[in-house]
Amino acid sequence: MYARAVAATTIALLGTAALLLPTPGAQAAREPGERLPVIAHRGASAYAPENTLAAVDEAARLGIGWVENDVQRTKDGELVVIHDDSLQRTTDVEEIYPGRAPWKVKDFTAAEIARLDAGSWFGPGYAGTRVPTLQQYVNRVDLHHQKLLLEIKNPQLYPDIERQTLKLLGNEGWLDRQHLTGRLIVQSFSAASIRTVHELKPGVKTGLLGAPSVAELPGYATFTDQINPSYRAVSRGYVSAVHVFTGAHGRPLEVVTWTVDDADTARRVAGYGVDGVITNRPDVVRDALGEW
Template identity: 75%
Template sequence: MHARAATALSTALLGTAALLLPATDVRAVEDGTPPEVIAHRGASAHAPENTLAAVDKAAALGAVWVENDVQRTKDGALVVLHDDSLRRTTDVEEVFPGRAPWKVKDFTAAEISRLDAGSWFGASYAGARVPTLRQYLHRVDLHHQKLLLELKNPELYPGIEGQTLKLLSNEGWFDRRHENRLVVQSFGVAALRTVHELKPGVRTGLLGKPAVADLPAYADFADQINPSYTALSAAYVSAVHAFTGPHGRPLEVSAWTVNTAEAARRVAGYGVDGIITNEPGVVRDALAG
């Protein structure tokens, strides 16, 4: 069904059909393919999140996909960090005690490069740094992994969409070797629409759970709808799959953040396409089992 021709009746019928199927059978009925395992901020249960060590650990655990968060420094560098403040995951309070509230956008790349982004997680990671996006891309490439890249807080960084796409282009992420290895996601609807307008070939994912009635509008520029797993049902996943995205394929669903075997099996039963997790080894084994 094409998004622009979808009707409320067909969506309702698909949702009803999904409800009538046993949860564990939904994915198998569709195509028999298990969901992709996506390492959230790298293997963030095992190494400090969004660091190169977390990418390495994800690779060691067999995760083909990794997810990260991109923000921008005061002098315009793109760095990989989840929070808009450096306080939780670095020693910024000790290194720059007079600079509260320690926002990423208020520090230069050189200043951020001085920070310890590993000791908070464990002594064995002392000295880990906040990577630049370029460094992160190189590490993902080293492991031949795929990347789910989140534009974090895009409203704080005007123009970050084009800047990120330019860096990805400069690093070769739009060549044939990287085909189907990149998705750009965000909670920011305007940011995703901008990404699609600037680079229509790039796949995009909308974070959150929009109403089914709103899906036709999002399907114009988003290839994925990526909600919290706690908000999902088999009926909702089937309703999303009923719409066609901007690249002529059914919309996909990747659920976050699933960290137990029980939750992984349940969400896989809904028919999701991807599972975003801090525990890629746990989820991998649960799906294999």
């Protein structure tokens, strides 16, 4: 009751009640018989080098239907899948290009990045693994019939990356009805970036990373479908407060939390009513949740 009262007051104060009426008793429920989605963070990144095709393959081997990745852009305009804005942590860029510190993704061409070893840091069995392009990545996800939670990383560094990402997704068949209704979500820490995605392609499901205050939710709900906070910021009350609001596609806002890697935390956040769990250890979380 308290969460609903706060939400209603917030809407009135912001003057958006006519656009965003909370749904009484709304919960972002799954379809009957559908298990709580477990999403492999950067692929199954506890078991294979993060954001590589090998990590996608490992998630598929484990039977995990969702993978998450990070998208950035090279100097010559290629979209690549890598988390950091620097190549230093997850490749041998210091060895191959020693004089080009701080080794930012945006300062290297796609051909230069394609030379880098993105696996040896993780283990000798992955030597020679490459940084995939987004095109390679989505095709591998499609090959395994998986679903994709795509994060636009550091959009402030890459003007118009939203339009470019959507164009590539469209070219690769990821903006058809099948993908839009259950296989694709685009998220970012940047509300402006997610708003842009929604404006360009209103059919795309979107998520805002972070834990905004309840007072901010009415504005975000006009262009996003999920609020995706760290598990450290999640509580039963916060999840309930988010669920009160109707998101951009006419359903209650969802909460997908990250990065949960142990059984106890997985069961705790599931008990709060979250709508998905992002994890480096998707098999551990899936087994902990059982039929949740």
